[in-house]
Amino acid sequence: MPELPEVETVRRGLELVIVGKKIKDIQVYYPKIIRSPQDTEQFKFLLIGQVIQSIGRRGKYLLFHLTDDTLVSHLRMEGKYIYTENPNEPYDKHTHVIFSFTDGSQLRYRDVRKFGTMDVVKRDGETELEGIKKLGQEPIDPEFNLERFKKQVKQRMAPIKQILLNQEIISGLGNIYVDDSLALSKIHPLRSGKSLTDDEIANLIMSMKQVLEKAIEKGGSTIRSFESFYGRGSMQDHLIVYGRTGKPCIVCGTPIEKIRVAGRGTHFCPHCQKAAKE
DNA sequence: CACGAGTCCTGCAGGC
DNA sequence: TGCCTGCAGGACTCGT
Incomplete structure (x- = not known):
């Protein structure tokens, strides 16, 4: 994908x-x-x-x-x-x-x-073009407007996972890198956008950039059948939670859990990524 | 307006 | 072996 x-x-x-x-x-x-x-x-x-x-x-x-x-x-x-x-x-x-x-x-x-x-x-x-004209900011854009993103996240009740998959808010993320970005920033995928603090959102963006830049460096992930025409990427060997259901979290060893959020398979560490306390 | 469900497609895994 | 079912999901459409 x-x-x-x-x-x-x-x-x-x-x-x-x-x-x-x-x-x-x-x-x-x-x-x-x-x-x-x-x-x-x-x-x-x-x-x-x-x-x-x-x-x-x-x-x-x-x-x-x-x-x-x-x-x-x-x-x-x-x-x-x-x-x-x-x-x-x-x-x-x-x-x-x-x-x-x-x-x-x-x-x-x-x-x-x-x-x-x-x-x-x-x-x-x-x-x-329909589909491109409404696209949100690029997470790796050097001029990324964090304040704008914070505002967009905090006004939504939807789970953060769903917000990140919405290309009109932030563009380029799919299921794999959303799960990994949330894992790296230790945010539970079901937390509502509204419940996130400014620090958590800033941290999330940093994690997202880190995950995406590393993935570009590795030539992408070869999941199922993706391969670039000049070779296969290797990011799949560096994923934190995606596709690692039941395997130990690389930070704490707790088995990675898989749930469904917004109709998509969602991987997270139940220990590192605490659910909302509200 | 926002959200969930259905749609497009095929290969593959799992059950029997 | 082989049939059947369900699952994977990005973006879009449709219904509530």
Whole structure:
């Protein structure tokens, strides 16, 4: 499940190999991946001939900045990009879109769950795209506005886990890094936003940055099937609570518990992360 | 307005 | 071996 660190890893990898390449042809095997334009032929017509100028990221969205347009790609659960210099290399049934470049190389989009999406917008027009325009602050932004975040958290009764998963409040976090950020800051996932103190929220943001930056450094987590096209990340070996149900907490040894919060599997240490006393 | 449930998808684990 | 069920979940839609 690619989150900010995984998407950033993919972005960096793509930047190294496809910037400067010109799209010669596109094959679409599963049209539902393409949200806009709805017509697949139109999608191809728009993009063929354009050159990839840079690769950006906003939250969990990848941005391919082309000559005239920007291709916005969301990997959702299992989307991934595979780069190959050999166009004859076989592709499997989970490969849904293939971009062929004029130099013979290809970029292939593979997505077992078929949840991923692609949208074409006018160059740099992604800020107007539904889903991106309402995105909250980036936790690793050097200019992160802590006061604004505190206010947003403290006005909500919802559990902090749910607040952190809301991309309109803070963007880029998914289930894995929310659980780990809460564990590092010793906050119980069910604590209401309103119950958190200023110090706890400041500490939470620091923990979040620490977790995300370490994950980027490790090339992301390889959970289930995520892998960047140039290798597998190793952050999964450094996770504190996610996926460690029943295993000892690395701080106190208490077995990690798993509950459901906001419909999602939620991992925490019942000793280190105390529930609200209210 | 806010919240919960359902939806999209497939692979895999567990039960028998 | 193989069938069946349930689970995984990001973002969106729909209903209360």
